[in-house]
Amino acid sequence: MKKRIAFLKEQLHLHFDAVFEKPLINEIAKNGIYATYEKKDILIDIGVETTHIPLIINGLVKISRDDSHDHEILLYYLEEGDTCAISFINCIHRSKSMFRATAEEKIECIMLPVNIIEEWMVKYKTWRVFIIDSYHNRLEEMLSVIKELAFFKLESRLYKYLANQVKFKHSNDLLITHQEIANDFNTSRVVISRILKTLEQNGKIKLDRRKIHVEIS
Amino acid sequence: MKKRIAFLKEQLHLHFDAVFEKPLINEIAKNGIYATYEKKDILIDIGVETTHIPLIINGLVKISRDDSHDHEILLYYLEEGDTCAISFINCIHRSKSMFRATAEEKIECIMLPVNIIEEWMVKYKTWRVFIIDSYHNRLEEMLSVIKELAFFKLESRLYKYLANQVKFKHSNDLLITHQEIANDFNTSRVVISRILKTLEQNGKIKLDRRKIHVEIS
DNA sequence: TCATCTTTGTAACATTTGTTACATAGTAAT
């Protein structure tokens, strides 16, 4: 038991030292549950009640929204140091999630139970700031999605998507299929293949089987 | 001075009685500034620092986003009892607004200065709930916008838009031009006229000069 | 009334995106 807390404390110091005040780190270590997820695991699903929110220690989590049919659209990613701000609201409201959170790769995180979270809002300034910041970041990303959808054509959106993937995956070679991209854009594989081809012809990427090499950064 | 506070208190009791606890209402009355805006006035503009956030007593405020060119897209509306949750974040961060808030009709509101707002987060539970609720509602609307943009065609989006306008304007006769609608959708007038025509042919609306009659609710 | 402005209608055409259908190339399993 002591060992568990010490381990969490170490993790928190590694990844959240600048974010949370000391007493809060201790509280998180005491109340948090260490959890891991494998690639493709679903952390939070649409329509399911949220009982814990994750603090991500490392790995990449994809947040998406679907329309209850087979459609799905990528909203944004969460990384080390992030939390799922939106599940926080769900917690407060005991309401169902509007999102799906899927592990893009192996994830380590600390799960925090709902009830404690509101207490901390009162007790810890760094916690308030953390939550508000999360909102700020997520809202900006949502706005950015809206802007992309409303103002840009697929070609430009696709290129930004690839550049973004490069950033998150820390590699210019993306191991991804056209079909997977099509799912993120709620369109068909043929459409994506076509646009990828023109991006290649413009020298922005190089195509390979199951692999896209992006020529930047 | 006493009179001003009494007036605000009365307004708050009228519109926020169920929302805020008594001592908070008193504080708001003490610190708030009563303000009115005329149709087309801009309450908050993109890129401008936010120093106050509005509590809306009555009237309709339109929240939109542009892409720094002439493009603009409607995000959602605020009504009586709403606040601009997002300007709240801007306050905390002393950052610039990502939104434009425009009066759609005559507005009455109470403006609250930034600095007080964080204090209240600690002191008043109803304030915390109010802020979190605002976020919740706005996020849902943003998500809804994304869903619309990603999954639906213009015809369906336009019809929902009209139905929504009916709800907010409390009338089935909308005094609006095709060009104005086109602006909200970031598209051209011709496109909107075309779709309105087919909606009329399907008996869903009736078109008139500067007026659209919506056949529902 | 005349001139002007605003709003709407409509045609013709361009571009973007979606769909269907099939071919081909690489991969994996036997």
Added chain:
DNA sequence: ATTACTATGTAACAAATGTTACAAAGATGA
């Protein structure tokens, strides 16, 4: 090596949306 499967390429066509250009109807002001 053969078979089956997965991923990609491509053509041909359909549908949705965007653009340009012009006509006509109603509103406004002199």
